[in-house]
Amino acid sequence: MIDIRFGPQVCTELTSGATREWLVTDGVGGYAMGTVSGLRTRRYHGLLVVAGDRPAVRRVGLVSLDPAVLLPSGARVRLGAHEWASGAVDPRGFELLEQFALVDGVPRWRWRIGDVVIERELAMLPGRACVAVVHRLVSGGPVRLDLAAACTWRDAHGERRADGPAPRVDPVAGGAVVDGAFRLAGPGWVPEGEWWLGVHHREEAARGLNAREDLWYAGRFSGALDRPGDTVSVLAWAAPLDVEPMPATEVVEVARRRNRQVVAQAEPADDVDATLALAADAFVVRTDESPADVVAGYPWFGTWSRDTMISYEGLLLSTGRADLGRELLRAYAATLSEGMLANTADTGRVEYNTVDATLWFLHTVSRHVAVTGDTDLAAELLPALQQVVDAHRAGTRYGIGVDPADGLLTQGAPDTALTWMDARVYGVPVTARTGKPVEVNALWINGLAGLAELTDVTGGDATDLRRLHARAAASFRERYPAPGGWLHDVVDAPAPAYPLGGAPHHDDDSLRPNQLLAWSLPHAPLEPDEPTLRRIAGALLTPLGPRSLAPDAPEFVGRHRGGPAERDGAYHQGTVWPWLFGPYVDACRRAKLPVDDLFVGIEAHLTEYGLGSVSETADGLPPHAATGCPFQAWSVAELLRVRRSGR
Template identity: 75%
Template sequence: MGGPLIEIGFGPQVCGDLAAGATREWLVTDGLGGYATGTVSGLRTRRYHGLLVVAGPTPATRRVALASLDPAVILPSGAQVRLGTHEWASGAVDPTGFELLERFDLVDGVPRWRWRIGDVVIERELAMAYGSPCVGVVHRLISGGPVELTLAAACTWRDAHAERYADAPPPRMEAVEDGAVIEAAYRIAGPGWEPAGQWWHGAHHREEAERGLQATEDLWYAGGFTGRLERPGDVVEVSAWAGELAERPAPAVELVSAARERSRAVVAAAKPVDAVDATLAHAADAFIVDSGAGPDVVAGYPWFGVWSRDTMIAYEGLLLGTGRAEAGRELLRRYAATLSEGMLANTADTGTVEYNTVDATLWFLHAVDRHVAATGDTDLAAELLPALRDVVAAHLAGTRYGIRVDPADGLLTQGAPGTALTWMDARVYGVPITPREGKPVEINALWVNGLAAVTELAQLVGADPGPAATAHGRAYEGFRNRFPAPGGWLYDVVDAPAHYPLGGDPNVDDDAFRPNQLLAWSLPYAPLEPEPGPLRAVAAALLTPLGLRSLAPGSPGYCDRHRGGPAQRDGAYHQGTVWPWLIGPYATACARASVDVHAIFTGLESHLTEFGLGSVSETADARPPHLATGCPFQAWSVAELLRARRLVR
C-alpha cells in the first residue's frame, strides 16, 4: 500500500557526532496530541523530549512522562557497556552511547537505532499506539550474543513547558506486576523489573539554553528492566502508557508493526505522486488529531497546540490533500459552531480562549470554499451558509478589536493599542513588533476572497448571499485602487493610524516589502492578476531555499538571525525570518502568472532530512545557510509545500 517514503538514514559520521546527530529530531505521535520525540544521537536536547509525552484535555496541555529508557549491554565477559546518552549541567556528556551508534533510520516513520559493540549489534525501535497514549520500545539482538540487556527508566511527570526538580517531592511510585505506576498517571512495564528511586540531578537541555530558557531539570530514576538476548532475533520489550492503567496494551513488537502498517495506509490514501509527496503526506498525519471533541489540527510539535489560523491555512494541503475530506467536513462544522461575534477564536493554548485574530475567520471562509470546490459537498455549503453570512454581517457592522469595514472604500480595517491581529503577531514585553493597524494587504485580499467565496457558495445552493455580493464589488474596487504602490508592488498596510511608527501623517501607507502581498495574487478569488515583474521582485528580495523572508533585507528593523532569548527571537520573528509556509502563496501566484517554479522546492525537499526528520520546520534564519529554527515539525509548512508541489506539477 502506498509508495515509499524518501530514505532517511544516517551512519556513524552523523550518529556519532553530537553536533550533527543531536540537531536532527524524530517524532512519532498518538493521534491525540501526545508524542514521543528525541534526536538521532539519543541526547535529550529539549525539555519537550521524551519517550512518552501525554496530551491533556487539549493538545497544548501535555505532560512529559517517561523521559528516557537507557540501555546497557552486559557482555559474556561481564563488562557493561552503556548505550544511553545524557548531557549534564556540569558540561559532561555521560554516558556516551552515541559513539557506538552505527546507524539510524526512519522506516515507514518508525525510528530505528543500531549500536555495535564488537560483533554484538543491538537494535531499538519504538512506536506509539494510534488513538492511545502508549509507547512500545523494542530491543532486538541483530548479531552476536548471548548478552544481557538492562534498561534504566528515567521518569518525571510535569508540564511539557516546565521542569521538575529534586527540591520538590519525588514522583509517587506504586509497584505493580512487572513495573510501576508513576504518580497514578502512567505505567511502565517490562521484564525483570527492579525498582530504584533516586534523583538524577542536572540533566541539561542544550536547545533550551540556546533559546534563552531554563535549561536543566532533575530526572527520577524509577528503576530498571532486565532481559536476556540469547540469539539473533530475540527481543526485550518495554511499554509505557497513560489512561486505563489496568488494561495492558498490545506487545511493543505489535505496536511497531501496526505503526508501520498504518503509515503505509496513510500514504496510500493520499495517492502520492512521488517519494517526497509520500513523505509530506506521512508528515501531515502527525498534525491531525482527535481532540476529544472531534478532528482538529496541532499547529506544531513539540510545543504548539491548536491555533485556528494555522488550522485554516493548512486545511487544503493537510486534509484535502491527503484524502481526509470526511474528517475535514467534521472539523469545519465544529469550528462553525464556535463562531462568536463573527469570529473564530485564535487559540486556547494560553489557558484562556482568545479571539485576538483578524485573519483566522477569513481563512475559515477560504477553507470552506476549497472543501466544497474539491468535494462538491453542496450539503455542507447549504448547512454552513447562514454562519458564513453572519461572519460577513459582523465584519460589516464591526466586531472585536476595531475590526470593521470602512464605508469609504469597502476595505477591512482593524487594530487596537497593544494588539497584533494578523499572522505577524509577535510581541516583546507586551508591545507588538509588527502591529500593522489599519488595512493590511493580505487581510483585505482574504476579505475580497471570502466575500466572493460566500457569494459563489450561495449561488451554488440557490440561496441568498446576503450582503456578500454587494460588499465584494466595493472591496474589490477599493483594493485595486488603494494597494498598488509606485514601485510596482503592493503596500503592506494602507491607512495606518497616526501613532503607527512610520511618520506623523493622519493616514500612513506602509510600503515595507513583505510577502503578505502574495495573497493578493494567489487566492482563488484574488483581487489582482499576478504579473512576472512584481513576482521577480519578490523572488529577488525574499525567496530563499527554505521559503520566503518576512521582510526584505535592508528594511528598517530587518533581522537576519532568529536566535537568542525569547525577546530576541520574537523581535526577529516577522522582521526577516524565513517562513516555509509562504512557499505556497508564492508558487501559486507564479503558476497563475505562468512563471516556472518547478526548481524552487529543492531546498525544502532536502530540508526533510536535516532538522525535523521527514517534516518541515516552522522558520529559518534569513541569512545563509538559513539554519532552521522554531518548531521542527510545523503543520502549515508541511501543508503548503504539499499543496504547492502538486499544483505546479
C-alpha cells in the same frame, strides 16, 4: 517515502546527530520525540509525552530508557546519552551507533559493539497515550540487556527538580506506576529510586530558557538476548492504567501498518509526497470526546484556529481526509461569535483575537466544497458564513469592520496585533499593522467571492455579495500598488507621530511577503505580473521560503536566535517562514513562471531538522538554519498542497 537514514558520520557526531530530531505521535495530542544521537537536547524530549484535555497541555512522563549491554566477558557497555550541567556528556552511547533510520515512519537505531549488533525500534499506539520500545539482537550474543527508566511527571514547558518531592513509584505486576499517572511494564523489573541531578538541555539554553532539570531513576528492566531475533521490550502508557495494551512488538507493527495506510490513502505521486502525507498525519488529532483538530506544531504548540485553517487543505483535502475535515469545520463554525472565529490557542480560554482566522475559515469552507462537491455542508454553514460578512460590515471587536469609504477591511486597537504577524516583546506588538493589511483585504475579497459561489450552488441570491466584492476589489487595485513596484503592506496605517486613532494616516510600503496572497488566492484581487514577482523574489526568497521582511529594511533582523525577547523581535522582521512557500508558488504559477526548481531546497530540508517534516521558521540570512518548531503544520501543509495542485 524518501530514504531517511544516517550512518556513523552523522550519528556519532553531536553537532549532526543531536540537531536532527524525530517525532512519533499518538493521534490524540501526545508524542515521543528525540534526536538521532539519542541525546535529549530539549525539555520537551521524551519517550512518553501525554496530552491532557487539550493538546497544548502535555506532561512528560517516561524520559528515557538507557540501554546497557552486559557482554559474556563481563564488560558492561552503556548505550544511552545525557548531557550534564557540568558540560560533560556521559554516557556517550551515540559513539557506537552505526545507523539511524526512519522505516515507514518508525525510528530505528542500530548499535554495534564488536560483533554484537542491537537494534531499537519505537512506536506509539494510534489513538492512545502508549509507547512501545523494542530492542532486538541482530547479530552476535548471547548478551544481557538492562534498560534504566528515567522518569518525571511534569508540565512539558517546565522542569522538575530534586528540591521538591520525588515521584511516587508503586510496584505492579511486571513494572511500576509513576505518580499514579503512567505505567511501565517489561521484563525483570528492579526498582531503584534516586535522583539524577543536573541534566542539561542545550537547545533550551540556546533559547534563553532554563536548561536544567533533575530526573528520577525509577528502576531498570532486564532481559536476555541469547540469539539473533530475540527481543527485550518495554511498554509505557497513561490512563487507563489497568488496561494493558497489546505486546510491544505488536504496537510497532500496528503503527507501521497504519502509517502505510495513511500514505496509501493520500495516493502520493512520488516519494516526497508520501513523506509529506505521513508528516501531515502527525498534526491531525482526534479523540472519542472531540472532533478532529490540528496541532499547530511540535513540540510546544497546541491548536490555533488560524494555523488550522491555513493548514486545512494540505493536511486534510490533499491526503484524502475530507470526512475528518467536515467534522472539524462544523466544530469551528460553532465557535463563531460576533462574526469572529474563536482562537482557543494554548491558554484554555476562548479568545477572539485575530482579524484573519475568520477570513481563512471562509476560504477553507469554499475550498472544501470546491474540492469535494459537498454542497450539503455548504448549505449547512452558509447562514453562519453570511453572519460573518454582516458582522464585519457592521463592525466587530478590536475595530474590525468595513470602511464605508472604500469597502476594505480595517482593524486595530491599542496594544493589539491581530494579523498572523502577532509577536510581542514585553507585551508590546512588534508589528501591530493597524489599518488595512494587504493580506487581510486579499482574504476579505477572496472570501466574498467564495461565499457568493457557495450561495449560488445552494440556490441563494448572491447579488449583494458580488456588489461588496466588486467594490472592495476595485479599491484594492487602486490603493495597494506602491511606488517601489510591489504592494503596500498596510494602507491607512496611523502615522508614527500620531497615536492610534489619530490622523493623519500613511501607507506602509515595507517589502513583506503578505502581499503574495493578493495574487495567490483562488479569488485574488490582482493578476500577477512577472516583474513584480521577480522584485519580491529578489528581496525575500530563500531556499526555505520567503523572508518576512526585506534585508534592506532598517528593522531587518537576520538571525532568529537568542532569548524570548530577541527571538520574538526577529520573528516577523526577516525570519523565513516556509508556509509562505505555498502562496509564492501559487502566484508564480498564475504568472506562468516556472516553479519546479523552487522545490529543491525545501525538499532537501526534509532530512535536515525535523526528520521527514518542515520547520516553523529559518534564519533570514544564509545558511538559513532552521529555527522554531522542528515540525510545523502549515509548513508541511502548504508544501504538500502546492506539490499536489501542480499535477
